[in-house]
Amino acid sequence: MKVGIIFSLFMNVGCGISKNPDERIVQERTAAEKDHFTKGYLSSSKETEDGYHLFKSKTGGYTMLFPVDAIISKEFNEQRETSYETIVYGAERKETKIMADATYENKPETQDVEANLDLLSNTSGYTGEYEELKEEGKRIYYASEESEIEGTMSYNYFGFIKSADSNQALEFIYNVSCKKADNACQSAEAEHEKTALKIMKSVTFNRG
Numbered sequence: 001m002k003v004g005i006i007f008s009l010f011m012n013v014g015c016g017i018s019k020n021p022d023e024r025i026v027q028e029r030t031a032a033e034k035d036h037f038t039k040g041y042l043s044s045s046k047e048t049e050d051g052y053h054l055f056k057s058k059t060g061g062y063t064m065l066f067p068v069d070a071i072i073s074k075e076f077n078e079q080r081e082t083s084y085e086t087i088v089y090g091a092e093r094k095e096t097k098i099m100a101d102a103t104y105e106n107k108p109e110t111q112d113v114e115a116n117l118d119l120l121s122n123t124s125g126y127t128g129e130y131e132e133l134k135e136e137g138k139r140i141y142y143a144s145e146e147s148e149i150e151g152t153m154s155y156n157y158f159g160f161i162k163s164a165d166s167n168q169a170l171e172f173i174y175n176v177s178c179k180k181a182d183n184a185c186q187s188a189e190a191e192h193e194k195t196a197l198k199i200m201k202s203v204t205f206n207r208g
Contacts, residue, residue: 031069038072059085065202096178096185103171110169116160124158137164140200151180157196163205
């Protein structure tokens with residue numbers, strides 16, 4: 001499953017992912033800005049809203065909310081002029097690990113939603129159906145699932161976000177993992193999903 005593989009590799013790279021002891025608030029609000037590579041993707045040093053900066057794609061094609069405690073991997077990113085970009089970012093919050101994978105495309109192929117959902121399912125290892133969410137200027141094809149591997153819970157949220165009036169689209173995978181014994185993480189499952197959907201719904205495409 002790509003989610004688990006990338007997350008495992010990303011966490012072992014040592015990219016300076018934020019870790020939050022008791023001073024969580026202070027550290028979370030500065031981690032993304034402190035990391036030079038990540039800062040290059042932020043529209044400004046100010047928070048767009050509490051807990052989030054505004055991420056600006058280097059293709060110029062879209063913006064989205066970006067957690068203030070997250071760090072973008074230097075290894076897992078690629079850009080092809082203005083038509084393609086992929087990034088992976090992660091954060092560590094006490095015993096909870098966050099990983100997100102965002103892949104942007106501006107090509108005619110994005111018009112075939114079913115083919116792209118099949119690709120997303122193959123990428124993530126998901127075998128279920130998707131729910132269509134209608135948002136202003138876009139459609140979000142959304143799904144979620146949870147799994148347990150060797151005492152670790154994994155909450156996965158998948159989205160194919162398609163512009164309503166252009167070839168622009170974003171494939172977004174958001175993963176939260178924690179030990180099964182961590183009751184606080186499990187009890188926050190609804191909050192994990194709320195966060196994933198918040199980020200997906202914040203995606204704004206900038207041009208046709």
